[in-house]
Amino acid sequence: MTEAGSSGAGSTGPRAHPQDGGGRSLFGPDAQFHRFFNDPRWALAVVRATVLEAAHPQVGAALIDNSTFVAHPWRRLRNTLVSLQRMFGADDRTRQREAARLNRLHARLSGTDAQNRAYDAMDPAVRAWVVATLFESSVTMCRLSGQPLDQATMEQLYAEFRAYLAALGDRAGHLPPTLPEFWRYYDRVVEEELENTDAVRLILYKLFDHLPAPPLLEGLPTAWAAGRTVAGPVIGAITVASLPEAFRRRAGLPETPGAQTLMQGAYLAAGLARFLPEGWVRTEAVTDLLSLTPGGDDPRAAALDALRGQVKRAGALFRLVAPLPAQRTAEQAGQRPGTRGAERAPDSREAAARVRGSGEFFTAVLDQTGDGYLDWPDLAAMARELSFRLDLDEPQETRLYNAFAAWWKELQADLDVNGDGRISAQEYADAVPSLAGPALIRVAEVLFDVTDADGNQYIDAEEYRALFRTGFHRSVAGGEVRYSRAAFVKDFLSFMSGRAASTAYDPLFTQA
Incomplete structure (x- = not known):
């Protein structure tokens, strides 16, 4: 397997793509990574990988102290996906720029956790573990959905993730050179180093239950809250059920009855999306849609604004026909006594001048x-x-x-x-x-x-x-x-x- 060379901030000029032993490029549109990037199952795999990352004491401490993943999860998700696209894309100069940016970002993240243990986002062993979770979760998502990877594909994917680590300037040797050695390394870290960190608990028991609406759905708080009430615990249960048993046992994570069946059903259902016409499910299109800003000049934003307006009018009509019982007083709801609820939602021109407490x-x-x-x-x-x-x-x-x-x-x-x-x-x-x-x-x-x-x-x-x-x-x-x-x-x-x-x-x- 040919490894990618180091590409730090001082790298200049284009460079030939790293290749595996069969002469296939480890980056670009032909890489296995791109096949998974637009696979709906990968959303489940990324959530799972994030939990395993957060279970590493150093990563968990860095997330708790520095990350915006609780308050701004959609923004962080979009930025992460864009970063992965830059790193795995065909353009070497873009990859070098992104690697340098990530290194600058990681160099600013260091400190001590609540137990006075040091953490450093530039620790090569820690960065190797983050890459390892993405690779292993990609393999696991295929296995859980009944489409396990063959050995050649698995080796190709592993070579790509090792090349990703090398592109950051780290020695690829921080990930074992062969798959058999990788699985021994992975099992050892899971069994000996991972913990039920504060970051793990935040992701599993707070993030999903309190997930804020993406910009696309900010105008529909009631519908979002209702859907989140059901989906939040389900996503949490699916994620826990998919984690390695050794970690679940050591962390004391609850075993929800039927969670294993639910988890396998979710992966199988997501895998059915492969039968949709090509281009219907593209990760970048979905994330762009979710992050559209209301009032923008993107034609999709205008269409969605119109759709939101129709939904709001339909909801208002429904409340007139079947009004809901009052749950809070006007003061508790944050409005002036004597005002109507509809008057608390100013249009964009009024919002621009609204005084903020x-x-x-x-x-x-x-x-x-x-x-x-x-x-x-x-x-x-x-x-x-x-x-x-x-x-x-x-x-x-x-x-x-x-x-x-x-x-x-x-x-x-x-x-x-x-x-x-x-x-x-x-x-x-x-x-x-x-x-x-x-x-x-x-x-x-x-x-x-x-x-x-x-x-x-x-x-x-x-x-x-x-x-x-x-x-x-x-x-x-x-x-x-x-x-x-x-x-x-x-x-x-x-x-x-x-x-x-x-x-x-x-x-x-x-x-x-």
Whole structure:
């Protein structure tokens, strides 16, 4: 098996695709990975792999301290899938850029867990385990759905994942060179190293039960909540049933009656999608659809907005015919006494000017990790999301991170009353601060600079879409579309000071 060479941040120029012993490319459209990427069963496999990743003490600690997977799972899922596409795609330069970005991201994630054990996302053994879970879960999904992989296909897939690890700059030797050795390695880690971490419990017992609606369905909270109430426990039970028995036993995970049958039925049902016409089930199309921003200029967004409007009108008519009993008072529901429920849902123009309470702003925008506090990982998550959207190179990315770091120091100095190194919702609400200080102004200036890719001191329509993923509705005299530095900084400060919601800026940080 020929291994991929190391490709760190300093790599330049195109390079021949790594190949296996049979001369087949380990990257690109002919790779086995792409066959699985658009397989609906892979959604179940990825969830399973995520739990196994989180069960590793170092990975679990890094997720708890830094990840936005609880508060913003759909955003994290989309970014992960885009990253995998870049890494397994045919373009070597794109793969090198993405590998360098991942290495910069991982280099920023280190610390200690609740038991004072160190974790480091750049630990090669830890990164090897993450890749191992993706490979093993892909193999397992085929076995559970009655279509086990033959030996040659399994070896090809394993070679691809080892090449992925090598493309990150790690020695592929951190994953055993042969499949028999891999299974011994995998069984040893499962039996000796995995734990029932806080991250595992969050995924299995909180994430699925409280999964926020994707942007596509944000306008249908009742329907989403009803579906989640049923689907959440089912997904959790299916995932637990699919985990290795040795881990379930050591972690004390419950054995739900009938879960094994339910799990195998789910994998079999998902496997039937292979009979659908080619192109009907494409992962990137589904994730793009789920992340569409209402009010955007994408034709699909307009169609979905119209459909949502029809569903809302039908729901309103149904409530008139068969009104539901009141469950809460007007004050508990968050509306002024004497107002009607329908009046609490302003249209997009009203939403742009709606005053946002400090508690709502803290939860929706500042607390990116969803742990109830504001600290550096929350602002780092903002910088990470912006860098990913704009696909920034190292110098620009570092400038953005440094600007957010300076803002965190300013916030900490002004708002951390008890000196515990983080800001609680109460500390934020008590201060009722105006956040538009010098450091936040610097964040706005740097964000404008990195968004203005051509350096003409204006953000044009294409640059605007790269940042906001929505339509560009600004024009000046003569019909030229552009966004000036002064206007951008003013709007960004208005949003980030927590004074008002913004239909343009909200999706940057509030999108689930």
